[in-house]
Amino acid sequence: MAGLSATPTRAEGNAQSLQQGMVPKSAVPFMLPAEPTPKYQLKFPDFGYMPPPTDYTGRVFVLSQDFPKTKPAIEPAVEKILKIDYRKDWRAYLDAVKQYVFQGNIDAENGVEDDFFLEDNTVRRWFHVPWQHWGPNGREGYHGLTKEGPLPVGSLAPEQTVKSSAYAVGFYNAMGGWTIGQLWPSAQAPDMSYFQKGGGFPDGTVVAKLLFTTLDESQVPYLTNPVSWNAYVYQADVPGMPAPPTPGQRVTAKVHLLQMDIMVRDSRLDKQGGWVFGTYVYNGRMGKANPWENLVPVGLMWGNNPEVTVSHTNPTPTATRINPAITETIINPDTRELPPMHLGWNSRLNGPADNSASSCMSCHSTAQYPAISAIMPQFNNPAFPTPPDGQDAGPEFMLWFRNIPWGQAFNKGHAVSLDFSLQMQGSIINWIAYTDSVQQGRFSAEYWSKGNRVSRNPGPAPAQ
Template sequence: MSKTATAVSVALLTAFAAASAHAQDSANSAELRADSAALAYRNAVVPAPPGWKGPTFKLAHDYPTQDPGTCPKTECTWLDLKVDFTLPLSGPAPTWGSPWSDYIQRVLDYVKKGQDEALRNEIGWKTTIGNDNRWFHVPWMAYDPTRGREYVHGMTNERTATLSDFGEDVEIDRGISKLLLANGQESNKFFETWAFGVYNRWGAYSIGRTIGRNGVPVTGNYGGVAAPAGLPFPEGTVVAKLLFTTATPADVSYLKDSPAWQTDRHEQKGDMFLCNRKVQEVRLIQLDVAVVDSRSPTRWVFGTFAWNGNKQGKTAWDKLEPVGLQWGSDPWTFPAVAQSGSIPAHESVLNKGIGTPQHFGCNERLAGPVDNKLSSCLSCHGGGFAPPVGFAATKTTTPPIFGFNGQCEVNSVDNAQYFSNNQFPMAYTGGQYPDLLSMDTSLQLQVAFEQYGQFKQYGQPVGCKASK
């Protein structure tokens, strides 16, 4: 371990120890004695008001307790498709078309099975299909009053620049973004993103063994490394995430006919988003998928679809066009290496003939319409690490997944780390975070660990405070 890494590590441990002392001090607070199970498994930050007649979100947390075993090839059909995730670096970069387009289509066919064809608000996302408990949610995501789950569809907002934040600490990331308009120009307005994610039963088998019925995260030992007890996610795991924007077809014409869902989201005042929430409409713009495929160098394959209202099709599902697939962060491509030694990205394949304007991610890596274009799916998700159980996260104790100075701009240590590949249970590249637990790319589990830590240490969530 390098000298700096050791120094940082000691600093981190000291931070955790200091935080622990603080936790002792506040151990008597009433909030802290609240039942962690109730907080972990509650449906929403605020329940639906009396008289609410719209859809109401219900957390699916009946995680399987039996190992679902190997996913049959008839079910996980993409695993049966011949694809090469280790293309020779000296050869050509992959281009869109078969088998990549077949791979993502097979995953989509699995995801949409039994769901409403028009993806109507009234129906929402079905977690049970027939007698099958098909989809499950991650606990602890209804704790933070600002970003946590709302009661209509269980959507969360990753980070929002709020009124009180302006002028102090403006941070632009996934929670709020500019969009590409139909003419390819960036909007001058900001839009919020609200989203929800679901795991299939292979993923849920891991979640159920990682967060106890009492709401407390459980760790074990994986090959000598401390790690969440239910990880890694087994092959067969499928995760889907539906992302909705506050933009309307009047703002962005290709959002035409996009399913409009109600969500209890932040009120808006001009271009600013306030702490207060009220039920308003948002529109489907992006659908993310992630699957475990042991042939991938990271064990994961991420893919995304973008809404295109101008596309012909009978169902809403037909109007979701694939943007691309990604199975690694391309550590041989700028800015992970200098421009002079950079090769074209080999671990992302992009659908450049897609019918809507796309910015994609950093240097031809994959990112979707509402994602940060200086990032990519797996470089952000590769930073899925959380502090030891019971500790809240701070900006300096976890990798800067939402951005840092010079991101995607210069070849630097930060960029080399951010655009590197790691596999569970490896530590984050670079060695500065030896005490963190690997979440095997799950940023929802990261939220769960961090929210539990916040609860345990401070007895109350961090919420946004409205300025007068």
């Protein structure tokens, strides 16, 4: 019989072994084949909030999470940006970064609703930070928008009579994506070792963030000719909606582009942070054929001007106030194109959706783990309130307006710097809070603020 030749088939071999009372491993029916070993990589969730699939059949947000395993080379387009002198040619710099962010991300065949689906980009790859889906402000599923800070009455325009919130999505170029993968080598758990060893974002990392609001041109006149997306937002943030049955109730509503933020990693600035921050506001009155081009520069900053300690804010602006003493920020002086902006504390850079008593670099300098100090002195424990206009701020308040050298944590010696990335910080905080909640208090995180470990708002700011 052919089957009982010198080399039995696997089935015949198994039969023989079974008869001899031995069960070879290969006979166990539920074992996976030894070769090739299938690798099921756990993925990060895409989003946290969305109407049920029975109610919505359209396209959904997909987290771009295949982070490059090897460090990418710096792109020629980024090299060109780094060659521009942002202090002199700030407009050329901001234009170049804007075009870099737009390339391959806009002009979708089906219109703006399909813009910034990163998986459609055939020019270059962009990546999202995971773990922004969790918690009450987590990502929604139309465009991956997270709920952001409040937009108080009058903060966007004198015509604004109702408050709302901003909704935003941020993304990193390949250099940034590689760095995200250092913190998140798998979806199992974060790994701090790269940052602990003093790692950060390499030169040429570009980050962008789009900010939207449910408020339309009736509240904010410069949001005419809007770029509008569907979003799953808090009902309480939609003007004209009845009071929500529960505070966190969400509804599908239109949101309109308000602001775009950018960050460019530049090691020539390492003594004072190592990044250029820039922002644009949407001014539909520019009437550009491509509506995305209605994003006009507000300005850019590369330092916090720590020596300027006098307090000034302009929370409900009727005019943009430029402060010549603030020399590490440049604000667009063209009032024809720039609507009245509140800017940041004492006219440092901030966008319309940002807090008027902070600045881009002030807030982002707190990106560290553990997150010992709050993002703003006013939210810290203990809190340091904004001094009245014209008065000097004390040394505690000014901790938030230092030029912290690159790689140094805000609470030096007590935390590891996350290189100005607040989404990286948020991803760790959210992962710990989630893991704690499903693993019966694995990290006892609810007690951390009583000691001195973590949370957005824990214990006193340690002495420097």
